[in-house]
Amino acid sequence: MKIKSIASRLRPIAIGASMADMALLLLVFFMATTTTEPPKGVEVNLPRALTSGAEQDNLYITVSARGTIYFEGHIVSISELNDSLANRQREKDKTVAITADKNLNYSIISEMLSVLQDQDFLNIVFMSEPKSSREI
Amino acid sequence: MEKNIITGRILARRKNRELFRKNDGITDSSSMGDMAFLLLIFFIVTSSFILRQGIFFSLPSPKSGSVKLMDNQIIEVYPENAGFTVNGKNISREELITKMHMQKELHKDSVVIIKMKDNVRYERLVDTLSAARECRILRVSLKNAGGGK
Numbered sequence: 001m002k003i004k005s006i007a008s009r010l011r012p013i014a015i016g017a018s019m020a021d022m023a024l025l026l027l028v029f030f031m032a033t034t035t036t037e038p039p040k041g042v043e044v045n046l047p048r049a050l051t052s053g054a055e056q057d058n059l060y061i062t063v064s065a066r067g068t069i070y071f072e073g074h075i076v077s078i079s080e081l082n083d084s085l086a087n088r089q090r091e092k093d094k095t096v097a098i099t100a101d102k103n104l105n106y107s108i109i110s111e112m113l114s115v116l117q118d119q120d121f122l123n124i125v126f127m128s129e130p131k132s133s134r135e136i
Numbered sequence: 137m138e139k140n141i142i143t144g145r146i147l148a149r150r151k152n153r154e155l156f157r158k159n160d161g162i163t164d165s166s167s168m169g170d171m172a173f174l175l176l177i178f179f180i181v182t183s184s185f186i187l188r189q190g191i192f193f194s195l196p197s198p199k200s201g202s203v204k205l206m207d208n209q210i211i212e213v214y215p216e217n218a219g220f221t222v223n224g225k226n227i228s229r230e231e232l233i234t235k236m237h238m239q240k241e242l243h244k245d246s247v248v249i250i251k252m253k254d255n256v257r258y259e260r261l262v263d264t265l266s267a268a269r270e271c272r273i274l275r276v277s278l279k280n281a282g283g284g285k
Binding site: 019020023024026027030031033034047048049050051052053095097100101102103104105106107108109110113116117118120121122123124125126127128129130131 | 166168169172173175176179180182183188189190191192193194195196197198252253254255256257258259260261262263265266269270278280
């Protein structure tokens, strides 16, 4: 009888502090793992290849199927790309991510590579879609 | 007069009690939790788990010198819009992979020289680089088929 009376006096309490802790932990996780979309400028069809993960901290060059070059999301000509890279000599250790359309002629890529080489941006990554294990 | 002093004291006590209640050392964390949940929802909605993938390639420095290679170390590939040309023969991707595997077995430090023509699609370059990676050939040189760099 006594136990029953004590139990009846107890009220269900929801402790919100642990919920807030969990939310903060998840928040930190999402903040650490979120990747921001790179400045592309245009949508392109990527070629497929056996790939490896690319770094996040890159310089981005996108080339459309028509040969329009976008540097960090802005349209540039080859000479303007050369000037832009010359102005960013401090970042020459960064990897340059080339996101080019798969149907693009190599001549444009060749011109771009020689500009990158002249400006001493030697680490590049050809962005591509990963092949499935069946395709390899 | 005495009445006024008593009421004054009572009011002062009430004020002290209110002040004490305000600073009793307990902070309300519910607003903090709300903020955390709001930010959490924002990050869940905006985050993308798509990993950017690609093929890494290091260009030679303009200051770098030339490297001597033996003939049996090299496999020269001309990517075409359909297939590949190796030693003047047009071959398929599977045949190229077989050739590269054989080359790798012959010489551990094999080098693939990709000679790209201007009118060939960029996709073919990436495919050739991918083929070299599949055969674990790490040394790849890229040249223009018409000469130059």
